[in-house]
Amino acid sequence: MSYTDTLFLLIFAAVCIVTWLLRPWPVIKEWFLIGFSLFVIATWGYFDLALFLAVIGVNFFAAFTMSRVRHEKSRYILTAFIIVDLATLATFKYANFIGGNLGAIMGLKIPSFPLGIPLAISFYVFHLISYLVDIHAGRVKVATLREYTFYLSFFPHVIAGPIVRAWQLVPQIGKDRRVATDFAMGFHYLVVGFFLKSVVANNIAMAIDGVWLEPDMTALSTLDHWVVAFLYYCEIYGDFAGYSLMALGMARLLGYRLPVNFRSPMLAASVQEFWRRWHITLSKWLRDYLYIPLGGNRVPPYRSMLNVLITMLLGGLWHGAGWGFVVWGAMHGIGIVGERSLGFRGQRKKSMQWLAWWIVTQIWITIAWVFFRAPNLRAANTFLWHMIPLMDGRPFVVHRTFLMSLVCAIPVILHHCAPYLIRKLERRFLAVALGLSTSVMLVLNFIVFSPTKIFIYFRF
Amino acid sequence: MKRFTTTFWLAFTALTLLLNLSFHEWWSLYWRDLPPRPPLILPKDTYVCDYGSAGITDDCIYLYGLFGVGDDMRKSDLLLMGSSHVKCGLSAGQLSKELSAKAAHPVRVYNVGIAEGFSFTKDVINQNKLRDKPAVIDLFSIYDNDSVSPVADTTRKYNALGAYCHVGEIWAKYVCDWFWDPFLPHLYPKRIMPLDTLPFKLTIGALHLGRFLQTTAFRSWDTGDLLDFWSPSRGMINSQPGTDLRPYDRTYEDVPNEGIKLPNMAGAQLSGQRPHIIYTLLPFDGYKLGIVPKEAQPFVPIAPEGLTLSDGLHLTELGRKLATERLMQGLQSQGIIVNLSK
Numbered sequence: 066m067s068y069t070d071t072l073f074l075l076i077f078a079a080v081c082i083v084t085w086l087l088r089p090w091p092v093i094k095e096w097f098l099i100g101f102s103l104f105v106i107a108t109w110g111y112f113d114l115a116l117f118l119a120v121i122g123v124n125f126f127a128a129f130t131m132s133r134v135r136h137e138k139s140r141y142i143l144t145a146f147i148i149v150d151l152a153t154l155a156t157f158k159y160a161n162f163i164g165g166n167l168g169a170i171m172g173l174k175i176p177s178f179p180l181g182i183p184l185a186i187s188f189y190v191f192h193l194i195s196y197l198v199d200i201h202a203g204r205v206k207v208a209t210l211r212e213y214t215f216y217l218s219f220f221p222h223v224i225a226g227p228i229v230r231a232w233q234l235v236p237q238i239g240k241d242r243r244v245a246t247d248f249a250m251g252f253h254y255l256v257v258g259f260f261l262k263s264v265v266a267n268n269i270a271m272a273i274d275g276v277w278l279e280p281d282m283t284a285l286s287t288l289d290h291w292v293v294a295f296l297y298y299c300e301i302y303g304d305f306a307g308y309s310l311m312a313l314g315m316a317r318l319l320g321y322r323l324p325v326n327f328r329s330p331m332l333a334a335s336v337q338e339f340w341r342r343w344h345i346t347l348s349k350w351l352r353d354y355l356y357i358p359l360g361g362n363r364v365p366p367y368r369s370m371l372n373v374l375i376t377m378l379l380g381g382l383w384h385g386a387g388w389g390f391v392v393w394g395a396m397h398g399i400g401i402v403g404e405r406s407l408g409f410r411g412q413r414k415k416s417m418q419w420l421a422w423w424i425v426t427q428i429w430i431t432i433a434w435v436f437f438r439a440p441n442l443r444a445a446n447t448f449l450w451h452m453i454p455l456m457d458g459r460p461f462v463v464h465r466t467f468l469m470s471l472v473c474a475i476p477v478i479l480h481h482c483a484p485y486l487i488r489k490l491e492r493r494f495l496a497v498a499l500g501l502s503t504s505v506m507l508v509l510n511f512i513v514f515s516p517t518k519i520f521i522y523f524r525f
Numbered sequence: 526m527k528r529f530t531t532t533f534w535l536a537f538t539a540l541t542l543l544l545n546l547s548f549h550e551w552w553s554l555y556w557r558d559l560p561p562r563p564p565l566i567l568p569k570d571t572y573v574c575d576y577g578s579a580g581i582t583d584d585c586i587y588l589y590g591l592f593g594v595g596d597d598m599r600k601s602d603l604l605l606m607g608s609s610h611v612k613c614g615l616s617a618g619q620l621s622k623e624l625s626a627k628a629a630h631p632v633r634v635y636n637v638g639i640a641e642g643f644s645f646t647k648d649v650i651n652q653n654k655l656r657d658k659p660a661v662i663d664l665f666s667i668y669d670n671d672s673v674s675p676v677a678d679t680t681r682k683y684n685a686l687g688a689y690c691h692v693g694e695i696w697a698k699y700v701c702d703w704f705w706d707p708f709l710p711h712l713y714p715k716r717i718m719p720l721d722t723l724p725f726k727l728t729i730g731a732l733h734l735g736r737f738l739q740t741t742a743f744r745s746w747d748t749g750d751l752l753d754f755w756s757p758s759r760g761m762i763n764s765q766p767g768t769d770l771r772p773y774d775r776t777y778e779d780v781p782n783e784g785i786k787l788p789n790m791a792g793a794q795l796s797g798q799r800p801h802i803i804y805t806l807l808p809f810d811g812y813k814l815g816i817v818p819k820e821a822q823p824f825v826p827i828a829p830e831g832l833t834l835s836d837g838l839h840l841t842e843l844g845r846k847l848a849t850e851r852l853m854q855g856l857q858s859q860g861i862i863v864n865l866s867k
């Protein structure tokens with residue numbers, strides 16, 4: 066079941082009512098939500114559910130054991146179980162990628178791994194690693210079975226994030242913290258998220274999906290290629306930010322708060338700033354559990370830059386088993402290293418320097434998306450080749466279909482401006498503005514036909 | 526906090542009502558000229574098997590034998606198998622009645638026509654353990670053996686729970702759209718749905734205004750027969766006349782002149798493991814008997830004279846009635862009915 070399905074939304078409304086009725090009994094309410102979350106996973110496949118339960122079961126045992134032994138011994142257990150978790154991830158997600166590449170290098174025919182990528186494995190493995198590390202570091206206490214299962218399986222975040230740390234969610238378990246604005250804001254987030262996904266991202270995808278499958282890209286002009294790359298940027302933002310907003314909204318409607326995952330990434334004037342605004346929970350995870358343990362900034366500059374590159378490469382690979390994702394990660398790593406080498410420290414907004422950095426950054430990021438989206442490196446290279454104006458006789462012609470899709474991209478731009486508009490708004494008008502915008506988006510959600518497409522990040 | 530919430534909901538409700546009422550007032554001018562909606566509460570033996578862009582439910586229902594359909598198929602004495610040609614072009618209910626009358630005891634027939642190639646039908650056979658069931662197979666689906674739609678590919682990846690959810694999603698969409706249909710228009714990008722057939726044409730740039738309800742097909746739980754189609758511009762289709770079959774000298778563009786070949790796998794499976802296979806070929810535009818492979822035996826021909834089509838490929842209700850009668854006569858004349866009655 067996808068979160069934009071009519072059936073899911075109807076069931077979710079019923080779940081909200083049941084949890085509201087169960088609020089005097091938080092334990093029952095949370096077991097009910099655990100049951101519903103497991104049901105949601107099971108609709109994607111029984112094997113996905115079995116693997117999820119097996120992995121979290123093993124890690125529950127690990128966390129329990131770690132809490133019972135001395136700190137030094139706990140370190141060994143931590144290492145062992147992180148290896149087990151990463152090995153599980155590698156087996157299911159990267160076996161075919163590694164096997165295929167090894168086979169190509171060594172000229173062998175390595176049989177492919179028969180099972181596909183299990184649902185949400187990248188996300189729950191990261192949740193588990195952060196949980197075990199935080200227990201070892203004494204940042205969180207060992208959760209009870211209910212808290213632990215709820216934290217890991219809570220349906221708004223289990224499939225595609227946001228990546229929630231135990232200290233962010235576990236303290237909310239067992240309490241009814243719903244405040245008056247939660248219902249209004251939860252509903253607002255849900256409607257906006259649905260709008261970004263269904264109306265914006267799905268309709269853009271409908272227009273540009275074929276371009277990536279089309280081997281002969283010569284039919285498109287240079288500007289078409291730039292427009293398609295930009296539209297993909299808008300599509301993935303609408304898709305993933307939309308999903309994240311829906312997750313935040315659903316959690317709020319049930320009385321829980323999840324961390325924000327996006328903060329106007331198209332306004333970033335550096336790649337480093339982009340990662341403070343895009344998939345924030347992943348970039349924080351990579352910073353805390355990979356970059357800092359590698360030495361972070363407390364090492365000589367060349368090592369620090371190497372750490373950035375390693376972190377971004379692995380961050381890219383986390384998204385998918387393909388060279389396109391590796392190149393995408395590498396481009397972001399090179400971007401950050403380049404900024405540091407050029408001494409970029411974050412220019413003052415509204416200055417010409419800021420504008421220049423913003424343009425360069427956004428162009429770099431748009432180009433990087435080509436590697437993320439293209440089916441393979443060859444297709445990405447061909448696409449990039451056609452983005453060079455000199456390679457085309459009619460560089461400035463734009464196909465009508467893409468022009469229409471640019472209309473779909475307008476809400477993405479507006480969504481980026483929203484925080485600034487809200488800041489300028491007088492406080493007493495805030496509720497009115499949010500209420501009116503929710504209404505417009507709800508009506509558009511109903512009226513505009515949206516093709517069905519699963520969330521892009523559900524595949525990761 | 527309370528003031529914020531109250532203001533939020535007041536603003537939200539007021540504008541939502543205003544927008545909906547304005548759209549409704551405007552849309553009702555057009556809506557009243559459109560054919561009435563299909564029934565929401567369907568007779569208990571009927572279900573929505575295909576709903577516009579939302580998807581097809583019978584792929585899931587048949588493959589996983591949902592809602593007892595698996596049992597119905599297993600309990601049947603004869604299965605009608607094939608693509609959408611069989612789904613629209615043969616009546617299991619009619620055949621069951623006539624066979625029962627001949628045999629003087631109930632003979633159950635079930636329509637397993639699915640709008641996919643035969644490789645998907647084979648999955649249905651294997652998953653539901655139908656290998657030993659006598660079956661009438663339309664050869665067109667065997668020609669189309671491996672061509673399955675993306676819907677079927679997705680269906681194969683579900684589990685039974687996922688399949689129930691998929692079916693539930695399509696039905697939920699149908700119900701929601703049914704409610705919204707008189708109140709609001711739906712905005713479709715031009716490339717998605719040609720709505721030119723509506724009695725009016727409303728376009729905004731690359732967007733068409735149309736109705737919420739999309740093309741719907743209804744099927745019977747008891748017999749698997751297609752009961753009716755509903756179209757946003759024409760209403761219920763079965764009450765409307767069809768077109769005559771086009772001349773036979775023009776072979777349907779997808780079927781080669783040299784004829785249908787029974788693929789090795791399908792042939793072996795059908796002849797080796799299934800003792801009671803009867804082949805037929807339902808007429809369509811450009812149909813000719815010459816495309817029937819020799820190894821497809823026993824073969825019951827269905828004469829095309831007088832059969833009407835709804836869209837060049839699928840028979841109308843009247844055409845189906847005649848085709849089923851002719852199939853019955855063919856079964857009878859070849860002595861196959863005797864075997865079924867035992």
